[in-house]
Amino acid sequence: MTNSLPPDRLGIGAYVTSWPGPSPKKPLWSDVRRSAIDLEAIGVDTVWLSDEPGFWEPWSILPALAEATNRVELGPLVLCTTYRPPAMVASMAESLDEVSAGRLILGLGAGVGPTDQRWTRLGYDGEKHIGRFAEAVEVTARLLRETDPIDHDGPLFHLAGARLRPRGPRPSGPPLWIAAGRPRTLGVAARWGDALNWTDGLTGVDAVRAALTAAEAACAAAGRDPATLPLTGFVRLELEAGSAGVREGSLPGGAAQVVATLQEMHATGLRHVTIFAGDEADTGPYPALTPGAIEALAPIIEALRA
Numbered sequence: 001m002t003n004s005l006p007p008d009r010l011g012i013g014a015y016v017t018s019w020p021g022p023s024p025k026k027p028l029w030s031d032v033r034r035s036a037i038d039l040e041a042i043g044v045d046t047v048w049l050s051d052e053p054g055f056w057e058p059w060s061i062l063p064a065l066a067e068a069t070n071r072v073e074l075g076p077l078v079l080c081t082t083y084r085p086p087a088m089v090a091s092m093a094e095s096l097d098e099v100s101a102g103r104l105i106l107g108l109g110a111g112v113g114p115t116d117q118r119w120t121r122l123g124y125d126g127e128k129h130i131g132r133f134a135e136a137v138e139v140t141a142r143l144l145r146e147t148d149p150i151d152h153d154g155p156l157f158h159l160a161g162a163r164l165r166p167r168g169p170r171p172s173g174p175p176l177w178i179a180a181g182r183p184r185t186l187g188v189a190a191r192w193g194d195a196l197n198w199t200d201g202l203t204g205v206d207a208v209r210a211a212l213t214a215a216e217a218a219c220a221a222a223g224r225d226p227a228t229l230p231l232t233g234f235v236r237l238e239l240e241a242g243s244a245g246v247r248e249g250s251l252p253g254g255a256a257q258v259v260a261t262l263q264e265m266h267a268t269g270l271r272h273v274t275i276f277a278g279d280e281a282d283t284g285p286y287p288a289l290t291p292g293a294i295e296a297l298a299p300i301i302e303a304l305r306a
Contacts, residue, residue: 012043014297015077015276016048017032035047036074038294039072040070043305046274047065047074049065050077058076062074062076063100075105077177079108081111087157087162093144094167097170102168102174105174105175106176109133109185131155134184134187138188139152145173148163177197179197180218181198186214190219190229195230198234202233202234204264207233208269211231230272237275255296259300277289
């Protein structure tokens with residue numbers, strides 16, 4: 001397994017698209033590109049796009065972001081395993097890892113449940129989405145990590161003598177960050193993940209401890225050392241208007257308190273945090289990234305790096 005997390009500090013990432021909701025302005029490609037460049041300039045480690053109806057399709061945007069940036073790692077957080085066959089995902093990942101010179105992180109997740117109308121209106125089959133997720137992650141991981149042809153005969157996917165050609169710049173492919181927070185998905189992360197991306201928002205040290213306890217139980221069941229499954233997750237900040245903590249689930253306090261809280265979360269065991277940072281006027285569940293939010297985020301990044 002591969003691991004691109006900083007060894008001795010908290011990794012910092014940010015989304016460049018907002019969650020579907022009543023955002024004042026959905027980001028255009030020009031906004032996404034500018035945000036990624038500005039985030040790289042202030043020192044973030046990772047830049048992410050989401051993969052749900054209501055967003056730009058991430059795999060169309062990510063190669064362009066790879067050309068627009070030089071250092072940051074890029075990826076979907078997370079790619080929904082319902083939308084694309086896993087062999088296609090593995091091939092896409094190898095190609096994008098090549099285009100980005102080894103800067104791809106492949107986040108994989110089950111997505112929302114089968115009754116969500118955002119799925120059904122577009123014709124996607126959300127039934128058995130956790131079982132599909134588990135099998136798709138296995139197929140994708142094996143294709144990326146194994147050089148010999150593989151066979152797989154599962155309930156949904158069947159491969160005979162399958163292998164990836166050509167291969168990207170890393171022998172075992174890009175790292176897999178598996179979205180999990182419940183027993184079945186945690187089992188998948190413990191079996192196949194290079195990192196566990198906790199699916200619930202992290203609001204402080206207690207939330208990190210709860211996630212680590214769940215991860216340790218899943219690793220014990222899988223016979224894996226939990227130290228080999230780093231914990232990643234997300235937080236929500238409302239920085240632009242100086243009113244962090246307005247909504248339930250946001251980290252409370254101003255910039256100094258946010259820095260202190262993130263440092264405590266890192267000391268507790270969080271290895272990477274992805275930030276939703278936006279405008280309090282955005283009344284959706286996760287604020288859209290704006291130039292003002294990036295400007296307000298810069299001193300927090302600087303303080304965390306000091």
